[in-house]
Amino acid sequence: MVGNDGWARPWELQGNHRREGSKRIPSGCAIAGMINRKGRTMSGVDAIQSIALMHDRSNGLGGGFAAYGIYPEFPEHYAFHLFFDDHKAREQTESFLNQHFNIELGGPIPTRKVVGISGAPLIWRYFAKPKLEQLRVAEMKEDDFVVNMVMFINERLDGAYVFSSGKNMGAFKGVGYPEDIGEFYRLDEYRGYIWTAHGRFPTNTPGWWGGAHPFTLLDLSVVHNGEISSYGANRRFLEMFGYRCTLQTDTEVMTYIFDLLLRRQGLPLETAVKAVAAPFWSTIARMPQAQREVLTAIRTVYSSLLVNGPFSIVLGSSQGIMALNDRVKLRPLVAATKGDLLYVASEESAIREICPKPERVWSPRGGEPVIGMLEDAMPKAVPAPPVTVCHL
Amino acid sequence: MSLSMATPAFLIERNLDRCIHCQVCVRQCANEAHGYDHEEQRVYSDDMRCVNCHRCVVLCPTRALSVRQFPLEFRANANWTAEVIHNIYLQAATGGILLTGMGNDRPYPIYWDHMLINASQVTNPSIDPLREPMELKTFLGRKPEKIVIENGRLKEALPPQLELELPVMFSAMSFGSISLNAMKSLALAAEAEGTYYNTGEGGLHKDLYPLGHRTIVQVASGRFGVHPDYLAAGAAIEIKIGQGAKPGIGGHLPGEKVGREVSETRMIPEGTDALSPAPHHDIYSIEDLRQLIYSLKEATNYSKPVSVKIAAVHNVAAIASGIARAGADIIAIDGYRGGTGATPLRTRDHVGIPIEFALAAVDSRLRDEGIRNQVSLVVAGSIRHSADIVKAVALGADAVYIGSAALIALGCHMCQKCYTGKCNWGIATQDPNLTKRLNPEIGAKRAANLLKAWKHEIKEMLGGMGINALESLRGNRLMLRGIGLTDRELNILGIKAAGE
Ligand code: SF4
Ligand code: SF4
Numbered sequence: 001m002v003g004n005d006g007w008a009r010p011w012e013l014q015g016n017h018r019r020e021g022s023k024r025i026p027s028g029c030a031i032a033g034m035i036n037r038k039g040r041t042m043s044g045v046d047a048i049q050s051i052a053l054m055h056d057r058s059n060g061l062g063g064g065f066a067a068y069g070i071y072p073e074f075p076e077h078y079a080f081h082l083f084f085d086d087h088k089a090r091e092q093t094e095s096f097l098n099q100h101f102n103i104e105l106g107g108p109i110p111t112r113k114v115v116g117i118s119g120a121p122l123i124w125r126y127f128a129k130p131k132l133e134q135l136r137v138a139e140m141k142e143d144d145f146v147v148n149m150v151m152f153i154n155e156r157l158d159g160a161y162v163f164s165s166g167k168n169m170g171a172f173k174g175v176g177y178p179e180d181i182g183e184f185y186r187l188d189e190y191r192g193y194i195w196t197a198h199g200r201f202p203t204n205t206p207g208w209w210g211g212a213h214p215f216t217l218l219d220l221s222v223v224h225n226g227e228i229s230s231y232g233a234n235r236r237f238l239e240m241f242g243y244r245c246t247l248q249t250d251t252e253v254m255t256y257i258f259d260l261l262l263r264r265q266g267l268p269l270e271t272a273v274k275a276v277a278a279p280f281w282s283t284i285a286r287m288p289q290a291q292r293e294v295l296t297a298i299r300t301v302y303s304s305l306l307v308n309g310p311f312s313i314v315l316g317s318s319q320g321i322m323a324l325n326d327r328v329k330l331r332p333l334v335a336a337t338k339g340d341l342l343y344v345a346s347e348e349s350a351i352r353e354i355c356p357k358p359e360r361v362w363s364p365r366g367g368e369p370v371i372g373m374l375e376d377a378m379p380k381a382v383p384a385p386p387v388t389v390c391h392l
Numbered sequence: 393m394s395l396s397m398a399t400p401a402f403l404i405e406r407n408l409d410r411c412i413h414c415q416v417c418v419r420q421c422a423n424e425a426h427g428y429d430h431e432e433q434r435v436y437s438d439d440m441r442c443v444n445c446h447r448c449v450v451l452c453p454t455r456a457l458s459v460r461q462f463p464l465e466f467r468a469n470a471n472w473t474a475e476v477i478h479n480i481y482l483q484a485a486t487g488g489i490l491l492t493g494m495g496n497d498r499p500y501p502i503y504w505d506h507m508l509i510n511a512s513q514v515t516n517p518s519i520d521p522l523r524e525p526m527e528l529k530t531f532l533g534r535k536p537e538k539i540v541i542e543n544g545r546l547k548e549a550l551p552p553q554l555e556l557e558l559p560v561m562f563s564a565m566s567f568g569s570i571s572l573n574a575m576k577s578l579a580l581a582a583e584a585e586g587t588y589y590n591t592g593e594g595g596l597h598k599d600l601y602p603l604g605h606r607t608i609v610q611v612a613s614g615r616f617g618v619h620p621d622y623l624a625a626g627a628a629i630e631i632k633i634g635q636g637a638k639p640g641i642g643g644h645l646p647g648e649k650v651g652r653e654v655s656e657t658r659m660i661p662e663g664t665d666a667l668s669p670a671p672h673h674d675i676y677s678i679e680d681l682r683q684l685i686y687s688l689k690e691a692t693n694y695s696k697p698v699s700v701k702i703a704a705v706h707n708v709a710a711i712a713s714g715i716a717r718a719g720a721d722i723i724a725i726d727g728y729r730g731g732t733g734a735t736p737l738r739t740r741d742h743v744g745i746p747i748e749f750a751l752a753a754v755d756s757r758l759r760d761e762g763i764r765n766q767v768s769l770v771v772a773g774s775i776r777h778s779a780d781i782v783k784a785v786a787l788g789a790d791a792v793y794i795g796s797a798a799l800i801a802l803g804c805h806m807c808q809k810c811y812t813g814k815c816n817w818g819i820a821t822q823d824p825n826l827t828k829r830l831n832p833e834i835g836a837k838r839a840a841n842l843l844k845a846w847k848h849e850i851k852e853m854l855g856g857m858g859i860n861a862l863e864s865l866r867g868n869r870l871m872l873r874g875i876g877l878t879d880r881e882l883n884i885l886g887i888k889a890a891g892e
Binding site: 226227229230231232233234236237239240241265267268271278280281282290291293294296297298299300301302303304306307308309310327328330 | 512515516517519524525527529531535536538539541544545546549550553759762764765857858859860861863864865866867868869870871
């Protein structure tokens, strides 16, 4: 085992570092998310505190965060976060990256020593743009090119794994309780206008950092609680569109579903939601004709993307967050607002922990998305006021 | 004439303590296995004529009758079985092809029975279909790759779809091979349960036009009964290339079955044999098939899905891919156990492959090629109960066709003598004395009951898996595990072994 500073620490070698994907691992979890709709940034402290309250919903085998607006100094660069098993893997990956990207800045992601976090891989970060000549050769749009590169590294380059690849956002995750992971990554030092968080309760001990949530692709991130019974149907449909679900996790599948519908097919978010958590036919039958036609078409064409079984998710993107339950609400999800802030979490207490007097608290119905978008559709991160808004 | 070596297949046992010589059995048996001796004033039976259809046994008022295998045995021989020997006697006597009815009855492995279904425990709650909604609605037809919405409306309407309330339809069975009452029973049951029945290649009887919206009209190589009104009447059109009970060969409806009604419906002279050629003589290639598909679409203004039905043969995956690319909206695949009204015995029992493998191979191939969404897959060829359906959907089928099971619901007792035209249950016959035994309203009720019962069972199993819409099971092979299968078989089916 090699520490984050690059020194070998053989005494930390424990567990197997086999990646997930060789078998399917169901897991239960805690999730939380928050957005400042004005684009004002807040530190990671609230997200950590909120998810920490739901300590018992995870079992120390995975925690993570996604934060948006954290790299205002590199708004146009893809921020790649990578895990490396060792420096050989890093060097190999860097030479691959250098071939295809202009790297503006690269280096280890700063961490601190935390009791309860051990066995960390090398964790590095690169701010990069695809080389124009490479885009020409590949005849691809920037985003598609980046997706391809990420998939290539994750599948083909041994010992390297990209776990974050969006612009002006980043995922931070690992094996441990989420509050320890937050501490480890020094998230108190970052400021973002969106935070999502996750504590994992896998029913198996993979011990691989890449398996923690959030799962991300470009600037899309998903934290997820649940086990989807439609996994096999969803996965085989996605595979027709070129996705390879190598991790065999529900979260990966969720991310690809939204990537397909939102980015590649350009559907509006509400439509994508209706595919994933479709209204029942009996409900559709009562709708006015135009709406009924649309929903019938969604359920007919995207029937294999219906996500069946219990889940609650928070989907993060640079433009906002969306929280969603399965259509019969078999997993908890609570939402609350206060001023410009929207909170969602598995438990109400996790919201009240950081926002004791919300203006409105509600439990969204199954299949009814809670959507919080930035008021300015294409936001520039607004400099933050000195204190986080909601502490009373 | 040489000595006939035929011996009875069945033994009719009449309990004379119970028999009241009422002659019900005599009147009921179209095969004349029972007779009445007026002099002696008693009934007697001729075992040679018995086909074991149970009609007399079921109707005998005093339960005096039973039928069993004729106990005559050859010297034990695992190779030269009684059946093999009898068939040689028969062919030596007649010089003819052996004919039979219904589907392959050989003891080949039944792969449905080597697959087990999953259920939820703890990490994922099961769903009680009596308390929670459980959806089986299924659409058959071409699905576009994506939909486009403009101002809250669909920019382009979906291609035509068949809407099924449960993923089960009645298989193609022609008027001619089965009676009008049997067809009516199925048509009414389809109407009651929100599904479809199929005309087979026999045309659409005028009485059934009002149920055209529940009818899949078939266009087969003989083109019997095909005309513009027929095409317009149906909800979908099916081009029949082949069927599981007789892949690669045509059909033959003997002239005796072609009475006035059949002749009118098929548009052929009364009393003539109705011969369907083995191939369509305008389809010698996939390009030709494409032309027929599009001719039919043109003829019906692109308002109906067009299905292509093939038998499951060795190269089925590549063929299905070609059919999808030729423009079919639905592909129906009929496995080697599929039933029929009449087929050469050797073809029925030795040609084709199991539907389970064909389905798995076709679904995988279409997905590999990224065109699975362009067509719906319907499978047939011995779907016996609701668990078979659940397994078929999990392997990748959109829906199933049932033929034999539907006829059994109407009273068929699987005697396999459909080709004789003497079906004592009024199903595979045109004899008015026999067809009147099947009351279409009662038949419809029984067939509809079967669908209802299966619907409940499918919902139970879905709920057990924690799934509340059938589409989440479709192609979800993780919900299946194999038992007693080789690695290679598991591989073809695309499933894991139990315990994995
Ligand atoms: S139906 Fe039964 S009781 Fe009547 S004659 Fe036949 S065997 Fe005897
Ligand atoms: S349909 Fe009639 S003839 Fe054919 S197997 Fe059934 S009972 Fe026998």
